[in-house]
Amino acid sequence: MHLVIYEGSFWSDFAPLTLTRPAFLLRSGASTLLEKQLRALRPTRLTLWVRDELAELARQRVEVPSGITVSVNTPLDDEPALLVAGRTIHMSRFEVPPSPCVVVIDDPDHGSGWIKMAYTRSPGLSHADVFAASARWKALRDLPHTMPQARFPRHWADLVAWNEESIVTDSIHWTDAPPTGATMVRPENVHAREGVVISPGVVLDASRGPILLDRHCHIGANSIVEGPCYIGVHTRITPLSLIRPGTSIGPVCRVGGEVSNTIIMGYTNKSHDGFLGDSYIGEWVNMGAGTTTGNLKSTYGEIKLARGRSLVDTGRQLLGVGIGDHAKLATNTLLPVGGYVGVASMLGASRRVDKSVPSFRFITDDADEPFNPDKACEVAARMQSRRQQNFSQLDKQLLVYAQRAAADIE
Numbered sequence: 001m002h003l004v005i006y007e008g009s010f011w012s013d014f015a016p017l018t019l020t021r022p023a024f025l026l027r028s029g030a031s032t033l034l035e036k037q038l039r040a041l042r043p044t045r046l047t048l049w050v051r052d053e054l055a056e057l058a059r060q061r062v063e064v065p066s067g068i069t070v071s072v073n074t075p076l077d078d079e080p081a082l083l084v085a086g087r088t089i090h091m092s093r094f095e096v097p098p099s100p101c102v103v104v105i106d107d108p109d110h111g112s113g114w115i116k117m118a119y120t121r122s123p124g125l126s127h128a129d130v131f132a133a134s135a136r137w138k139a140l141r142d143l144p145h146t147m148p149q150a151r152f153p154r155h156w157a158d159l160v161a162w163n164e165e166s167i168v169t170d171s172i173h174w175t176d177a178p179p180t181g182a183t184m185v186r187p188e189n190v191h192a193r194e195g196v197v198i199s200p201g202v203v204l205d206a207s208r209g210p211i212l213l214d215r216h217c218h219i220g221a222n223s224i225v226e227g228p229c230y231i232g233v234h235t236r237i238t239p240l241s242l243i244r245p246g247t248s249i250g251p252v253c254r255v256g257g258e259v260s261n262t263i264i265m266g267y268t269n270k271s272h273d274g275f276l277g278d279s280y281i282g283e284w285v286n287m288g289a290g291t292t293t294g295n296l297k298s299t300y301g302e303i304k305l306a307r308g309r310s311l312v313d314t315g316r317q318l319l320g321v322g323i324g325d326h327a328k329l330a331t332n333t334l335l336p337v338g339g340y341v342g343v344a345s346m347l348g349a350s351r352r353v354d355k356s357v358p359s360f361r362f363i364t365d366d367a368d369e370p371f372n373p374d375k376a377c378e379v380a381a382r383m384q385s386r387r388q389q390n391f392s393q394l395d396k397q398l399l400v401y402a403q404r405a406a407a408d409i410e
Contacts, residue, residue: 003043016324024086029166040090049127279320288331359406
């Protein structure tokens with residue numbers, strides 16, 4: 001089966017995280033949205049339709065199971081194809097339709113007639129049609145309509161809200177035995193892959209849901225981990241930490257303090273005390289000691305989400321902050337509910353930061369000024385070298401693109 005996963009012109013709904021990646025590479029539970037799509041749809045052929053500026057990222061860094069052929073931004077040929085929006089999140093298996101059809105939804109942000117999925121034979125249809133919402137793309141709405149089989153998040157806050165369920169769904173595919181050396185509640189719900197290190201005094205409480213410990217992660221002494229929770233490959237939880245339900249921490253992170261119902265993409269430092277709750281954090285972020293997010297209004301009212309220049313109704317009482325890749329937050333940074341911190345911004349103010357901080361800003365008590373992109377690349381290269389990662393030409397191109405794209409939405 002030929003699967004086409006596409007992003008469209010509304011990729012900014014997930015900014016700042018999608019300034020440097022397509023939405024299908026966002027993390028949810030113990031995997032990415034792309035990994036969930038491949039598991040649910042079981043294609044033999046995969047085409048990714050992305051912004052032209054992200055095509056090389058898709059070619060170089062998207063990994064798929066063996067047996068699946070992959071292409072990027074190639075038009076459809078004569079073979080029938082299942083087209084699925086990249087932001088789609090699958091919590092169960094998907095049944096491929098037996099004949100051409102389409103799923104069309106009404107969206108409060110973008111109006112009616114939004115194509116979420118289509119099964120079609122449309123030779124020549126391309127990623128350019130999706131981004132331009134061409135007549136050829138809109139013609140798919142005339143196919144027979146069918147019911148959706150998956151969820152369609154509006155923004156990163158939905159992924160955070162659904163993360164406990166996503167971890168539980170992913171846990172079905174984990175058969176690994178529990179680790180040794182920890183005090184465990186419901187050990188049958190604790191799954192540890194090879195090389196996991198458990199220090200003395202650790203409590204793994206899986207009474208509410210599964211705890212998934214990926215390869216070579218390290219849980220520091222006297223820490224408490226509460227499921228549902230996922231700890232990624234080579235990630236270290238510092239001693240005396242409290243990792244609460246709904247938390248997913250990607251690979252090669254250093255995380256400490258209290259973290260609750262939060263998704264961290266990977267390669268991020270939050271090694272010290274401070275509360276991080278109901279938030280979504282990108283890659284290569286550094287959060288200084290005492291950095292704390294708000295996640296509840298003092299009025300207990302619903303929180304609006306900052307998304308670039310706009311504020312979006314979420315209907316949620318608990319919501320933290322979305323932080324883009326390569327942001328750096330100084331000690332004791334205070335972050336507002338529903339906040340936005342753009343890519344490669346440097347925050348060093350003693351006051352609570354603004355609701356929306358654009359990308360590539362350098363903010364202190366004395367000034368709020370642009371942060372030089374060349375300097376941002378220099379800082380990124382230094383941080384990546386500390387994780388034995390090379391800051392490549394592609395990494396530089398992504399930051400240059402992020403600065404340009406951010407100017408249009410922030």
